[in-house]
Amino acid sequence: MRILIANEQRDRLALLTALVEKLGHTVVASEVDVAATAVATERVQPDVALVELGPSSDHALGIISAIVREAYCPVIALLRTDDPSFVSEAAKRGIFAYIVDSTSAELQSAIDITLQRFSEYHNLQGAFGRRAEIEQAKGILMARQRVSAERAFELLREHSQSSGLKISEVVKSIINSHQLLAP
Numbered sequence: 001m002r003i004l005i006a007n008e009q010r011d012r013l014a015l016l017t018a019l020v021e022k023l024g025h026t027v028v029a030s031e032v033d034v035a036a037t038a039v040a041t042e043r044v045q046p047d048v049a050l051v052e053l054g055p056s057s058d059h060a061l062g063i064i065s066a067i068v069r070e071a072y073c074p075v076i077a078l079l080r081t082d083d084p085s086f087v088s089e090a091a092k093r094g095i096f097a098y099i100v101d102s103t104s105a106e107l108q109s110a111i112d113i114t115l116q117r118f119s120e121y122h123n124l125q126g127a128f129g130r131r132a133e134i135e136q137a138k139g140i141l142m143a144r145q146r147v148s149a150e151r152a153f154e155l156l157r158e159h160s161q162s163s164g165l166k167i168s169e170v171v172k173s174i175i176n177s178h179q180l181l182a183p
Helices: 010-022 034-044 057-070 084-093 104-145 149-163 167-181
Strands: 002-006 026-031 048-052 075-079 097-100
Touching (some): 002 010, 010 048, 010 104, 075 084, 097 104
Parallel strands (some): 048 075
16 A cells, blocks of 8 residues: 655654554555645655654644645544544545554554545445536437427436447537537
8 A cells, every 4th residue: 555654753764654654555655744734745655654653733734735636545644642633623634544553453453444435435436436427418408309308318328228338428428529519
């Protein structure tokens, strides 16, 4: 697994790197600076990011925001002690998990669970996007063919079956052609 780690203290980065590598993962970037973290996230596109809370919660929250804004990977916050206010703020910024003073086995479990949830999240986003595209194509057919929503979907399904194309491909064709044919 390709992991980005971030903390405002370089000595902690070294300890965290050793722990991650002991688990058999590769540290693809280790960052201290918020801006450098955003650039590294985009450049290396890690599978997961680990952000350890150091002396400044604002610094850690800035790093979390920078990683989440790039949306390449889920973020796990690592805390040395329980800090509900930090966890609340980090959750608002998009962390997928947090662990407090964990063992390597707990860290690996958190990584596994986070990756599964991140995958489910992306699948759900894709489903919503596909649903929106289907509704848009149905709307185009309803307006052009003067048919009901049910009939518009039947037309999509029938064309998909007769042409051997997936419904998503038929939908994209309708949307694209509609944009080209618009007055």
